[in-house]
Amino acid sequence: MPETIPPLRPPERLLLGPGPSMVPPRVYEALSKPIVGHLDPFLFEVVEEVRRLLQMVFGTANPFTIAVSGTGSSGMEAAVANFVEPGDKVAVFAAGYFCDRISEMAQRHGGSVVRFEKGWGETFGDDEAREFILREKPQVVAYVQAETSTGAFQPGKAICDAAHQAGAVVIADCVTSLGGMPVKVDETGIDIAYSCTQKGLGCPPGMAPITVSPRALEKLNARKTPVQAWYMDLKLLDAYYNGPRRYHHTASATMFYGLREALAIIAEEGIENRWERHRANHLAFVSGIQALGLRMHVAEGRRLWTLNTPKVPEGVDDGKVRKRLLEEHGIEIAGGFGPLAGKVFRIGLMGHSSTQANVARILETLESALKAEGYRR
């Protein structure tokens, strides 16, 4: 029985949470362009453009640089499923939710996980990181460059150097850094970096950029067991995207168009200019937050430029503040969870959302919502 369905009418949100961030009009336009098939020569032209532009934002010359057809979490699973072989020892730097998720995935994929644990929002120093790796002698090292649950940035040079000394490959989660702050895959020595499209890149969610170093590919080619996750098997994806264009799955032209356009915008801005924009807006936000009498959860120098975690003032219910922002102003921010539940706000200024105007808007509306919830300096 035919029925009539009312038109789709999404609310207009200002997205200032931990992602997705705002999408530029040009990307929306690309998403509505006519699709082509998954083996169409035009799609592979776009795949090649996306590869070149992703290499630029990742800071890598890795020929194996693609986008997995899934969200950021599928990028994490592709990294873990392909590079953690059953029995591998996996050393994880654990100071937030996404390190826990890597640990969970590594266990599911047959890895034996050892963890260097710290409180959520802390980071690891060079010496202690090196010592941990050289003591544990793992086959795989994993760390989160940009911890979305805490707002902390983890430098990676010492980790990668020690891992390579120990003969391990390094997986780095760059979900909340890519496109908003320097990832520098090659300079840092990261072997496998993955990210998402909906944060620093300014595209809707749906794909997971991933890049793999030649030394990691050697490990992959030497695997004794097949990767259990067929959909994320990077050897099969290699044959589809990089090699003989052998059919694997039906890549979405729509998502590739969106990602291509988001990356084109970045190339036109210039990646260094973009980093500087994120840094400046982050610093302006922090000044404003401190002027309101709030403190930042993460130590200075280790804060993400893309995602800010001011502490919730004593006695304020963060859920009520977030509800006011959403319902009265149409602004999405997020709260903390796990050990940080009720303790921090998570406020993103990433990609197209990182503007001076948004810094002013969120500071003003946050102040009024905090006051309405009883906050006094």
Place this chain on the structure above:
Amino acid sequence: MPETIPPLRPPERLLLGPGPSMVPPRVYEALSKPIVGHLDPFLFEVVEEVRRLLQMVFGTANPFTIAVSGTGSSGMEAAVANFVEPGDKVAVFAAGYFCDRISEMAQRHGGSVVRFEKGWGETFGDDEAREFILREKPQVVAYVQAETSTGAFQPGKAICDAAHQAGAVVIADCVTSLGGMPVKVDETGIDIAYSCTQKGLGCPPGMAPITVSPRALEKLNARKTPVQAWYMDLKLLDAYYNGPRRYHHTASATMFYGLREALAIIAEEGIENRWERHRANHLAFVSGIQALGLRMHVAEGRRLWTLNTPKVPEGVDDGKVRKRLLEEHGIEIAGGFGPLAGKVFRIGLMGHSSTQANVARILETLESALKAEGYRR
């Protein structure tokens, strides 16, 4: 260094291959609507609408009816990864490529696979299907309702009845049937059915609708080992989409908008009317093909209404014909592969592509391309 990237200019294709099919303007419009976050109340409204509309096209009352954030192949892997526990015996009806892929995935996920094999394009009769299942006594039975590599439809009632008698759950691949011909999950007795968005539904690729029966959920809840594929773990997806809205991954508002709109169009057409449209256009195509002197690969009564596989006439190079259609007319069709390489064309008339005008257009252009390649009746 900033650079200027030329605008994205996709070619206008008429998509008459095995998918993706043409996307209606209303769906493209939905894809460019402003996104919301993955925990936004509005997104969950859309998720609920999508659930209800998917239940209608699947023909099921299963409350567990969602869309996985990946392409159709991720739906296949979600089905296999969750319902094939290591050591399970998996009985596969194998007469085409996608049965082989299910077998491959089942092996990777620790299943012990037994196959009832036939030539590509053949189907299985009720008695022989029943006998195979009752002899093998598997824990899981898998069959492909609509085999995209061959164009054959496999009825499932006898398979499902025998499987349930043997205590097995049934996985059915409905990638090329959903939205274009009756899937009838509940009436057939299918426990786990999955599909894609880019064929009968008329949306770009990017999501995998999946529905799970209460009896299959019991098997899932009784699993002794965790599902290795975290990204496709249906218990975690259940807690996100069906239960307490617990964060799992960042679902794409964009893809949900597109799917919602594609399903709304189906509801407005009426699912039975839509099936009839596909049936009528399929029959018109077959008449036209026979008038050209070509024969169909699949036996009458077992042909898909969505995907036609006429045989390539003796002495004609199918690759050259396809190249002419693409380059001279902007029409995408596909060839056969595996044992059917060079032997069949695969011509889709599905979703928005299934029109009388497209039947006329493909018959006319195919005739002229065949003649240009030396074909004489």
